[in-house]
Amino acid sequence: MAKSKQTDQAGMSGFLGTIERVGNMVPHPAIIFFILIGIVILLSVIFAALGTSVTYEGYDAALGDIVEQTTAVRSLLSGDGIRFLVTSPVSNFLGFAGVGVILVAMIGVGLAEESGLIATLVRKIVAIAPVSLFTFIIVMVGVLSSIAADAGYLVLVPLGAAAFHSMGRHPLAGLAAAFAGVAAVFLVNVFITPTDALLVAVTNDAIATVNPNAAITDVGNLYFMIASSIVMAIIVTIITERFVEPRLGPYKGGVPVEGGVELSEAEARGLKFAGRALLGFVIVVGLLTAPPLPYGILRNQETGGIMAGSPFMSGLIVLISLLFLVVGYAYGRGAGTIANVTAAIGLVVKTWSNLAGMLFLLFVIANFIAFFNFTNLATVLAVNLADFLQTMPISGVTYIILFVIVVAIIDIILTGALAKWAILAPVFVPLFMRLGGDPDLVMAAYRVGDSPMNVITPLNVYLAVMVGFAQKYQKDAGMGTIIALMLPYTVVLLVLWTILLIAWYLLGIPLGPA
Numbered sequence: 001m002a003k004s005k006q007t008d009q010a011g012m013s014g015f016l017g018t019i020e021r022v023g024n025m026v027p028h029p030a031i032i033f034f035i036l037i038g039i040v041i042l043l044s045v046i047f048a049a050l051g052t053s054v055t056y057e058g059y060d061a062a063l064g065d066i067v068e069q070t071t072a073v074r075s076l077l078s079g080d081g082i083r084f085l086v087t088s089p090v091s092n093f094l095g096f097a098g099v100g101v102i103l104v105a106m107i108g109v110g111l112a113e114e115s116g117l118i119a120t121l122v123r124k125i126v127a128i129a130p131v132s133l134f135t136f137i138i139v140m141v142g143v144l145s146s147i148a149a150d151a152g153y154l155v156l157v158p159l160g161a162a163a164f165h166s167m168g169r170h171p172l173a174g175l176a177a178a179f180a181g182v183a184a185v186f187l188v189n190v191f192i193t194p195t196d197a198l199l200v201a202v203t204n205d206a207i208a209t210v211n212p213n214a215a216i217t218d219v220g221n222l223y224f225m226i227a228s229s230i231v232m233a234i235i236v237t238i239i240t241e242r243f244v245e246p247r248l249g250p251y252k253g254g255v256p257v258e259g260g261v262e263l264s265e266a267e268a269r270g271l272k273f274a275g276r277a278l279l280g281f282v283i284v285v286g287l288l289t290a291p292p293l294p295y296g297i298l299r300n301q302e303t304g305g306i307m308a309g310s311p312f313m314s315g316l317i318v319l320i321s322l323l324f325l326v327v328g329y330a331y332g333r334g335a336g337t338i339a340n341v342t343a344a345i346g347l348v349v350k351t352w353s354n355l356a357g358m359l360f361l362l363f364v365i366a367n368f369i370a371f372f373n374f375t376n377l378a379t380v381l382a383v384n385l386a387d388f389l390q391t392m393p394i395s396g397v398t399y400i401i402l403f404v405i406v407v408a409i410i411d412i413i414l415t416g417a418l419a420k421w422a423i424l425a426p427v428f429v430p431l432f433m434r435l436g437g438d439p440d441l442v443m444a445a446y447r448v449g450d451s452p453m454n455v456i457t458p459l460n461v462y463l464a465v466m467v468g469f470a471q472k473y474q475k476d477a478g479m480g481t482i483i484a485l486m487l488p489y490t491v492v493l494l495v496l497w498t499i500l501l502i503a504w505y506l507l508g509i510p511l512g513p514a
Contacts, residue, residue: 030364032458044073044377047073047377049075054379054387057430071379074375074376076371081374088370089367093363102362103352105155106154106351106355107325108321108322108328109155109351110348111329111351113351115338116332116335117331119166120263120270134167136233138174138181139177139178139181139237142178142180142182146186146193146195152182153183153465156178157466158175158469160174160175160178161178161473162174168251169245170249172248172251172473172474173244177240179486180240180493181233183454185452186417186450188221188447190226190229195417198418199418203439203443205426206429207429207439216439216440219512220439221440223509223510223512224444228448232497239489244489266334266335267335270334270337273330278323278326280326281327298310329341362464396437397505399437400498401502403442404448407424411450412459414459420446424446438511440511448497448501453490455490464479466482
């Protein structure tokens with residue numbers, strides 16, 4: 001029995017090794033996206049010439065309602081298409097959310113890293129954190145980070161890799177654990193996030209086409225979200241410690257661990273300065289968000305809330321960057337690694353200079369996505385998949401399974417959670433309601449299908465960012481390395497998370513407060 005288990009593990013390791021080798025044999029990611037742009041142009045010409053189109057009930061953001069829409073494939077070599085190819089690249093790049101997020105976040109995070117704060121903080125955490133719970137803590141913080149939009153990708157993932165490295169564990173295992181927590185368990189949390197409010201708004205518009213008097217609330221999936229957050233974090237921890245880390249083996253990348261666990265006198269003084277700066281920052285932000293209005297400047301000025309639609313949530317990336325900037329500078333002055341403000345600016349400039357390759361890749365990716373969206377190919381494919389599923393006579397459990405699979409497939413070509421839901425909700429919510437089902441269940445199934453694919457789809461802009469983080473510890477790391485590293489998480493989470501949802505459905509457990 002043990003021999004069979006070892007044989008299975010060896011076979012799986014060989015399979016993932018093959019994926020990694022094949023993946024890393026492919027050209028530079030930028031070249032891949034140039035090739036994909038060429039393929040999109042070709043497909044757009046062919047399907048536009050064939051007159052390919054779809055008609056469906058979709059959410060119209062301008063009208064704020066569900067309306068019948070017809071979408072046809074548009075050729076990128078038509079007059080409008082060529083004009084778009086020529087005039088849009090600059091605006092596509094500047095309008096790409098990932099660009100601004102990375103640059104702004106790395107002002108603070110980069111200073112904190114270059115000053116030595118992150119390395120020192122990791123060693124301090126390693127010294128005091130229970131070793132048995134360390135992986136779970138990294139993963140769970142990653143799950144919770146979805147409330148802060150994209151901050152988890154830029155802050156927690158490199159922190160997870162550095163933490164594992166400091167503990168003598170393989171840094172790519174730490175990267176994988178943090179990335180899985182941030183991205184593969186993305187659409188659930190123990191808190192209600194701004195994304196939840198947007199998903200519910202689209203769902204209610206779809207519900208209105210069947211029953212104008214019915215609606216769901218932002219907490220309709222809350223019980224399932226809380227349970228999923230904890231259970232999936234445990235599963236990610238097990239995958240990391242029982243499979244991913246043993247497969248990676250001992251780290252032999254040659255990057256030295258930055259210092260021992262014991263802190264020097266200068267580092268300890270730097271942490272004290274950083275602690276004081278952190279306290280001051282929290283007090284200032286706390287005063288800016290404290291009720292009642294109008295004193296809570298960072299609260300939603302209409303509702304008084306701090307979550308949905310508030311400047312606090314909208315500016316969370318800026319606040320996080322400011323936090324790291326203030327705390328990193330304070331640490332540097334205390335530890336003697338930053339002499340003055342001019343030196344701090346030099347460290348920020350150094351951080352940005354290291355992002356040159358990533359920015360070029362983001363330029364290519366931004367334009368690929370814009371060109372792809374212009375053609376309407378993604379919408380046509382998504383609607384056809386939905387229509388196929390809609391015509392099948394299936395039971396509730398089968399419906400859940402197929403819907404999860406459809407969402408997972410679509411996530412490969414259309415990664416935005418809200419964009420996909422705006423296309424799928426008007427089709428699947430009314431369908432399931434006519435079958436006697438609960439719209440909250442459809443949304444829960446959407447969460448299950450959307451999240452695990454995020455860590456392996458090349459259209460996730462942060463997959464390229466993960467390659468950059470991995471190359472710090474493994475110079476030859478490529479897209480294949482990350483996909484092979486994350487594929488076990490995608491497969492296991494899709495299967496077990498779907499089983500959890502089916503069990504929840506069959507047992508009749510409420511998905512959230514009534």
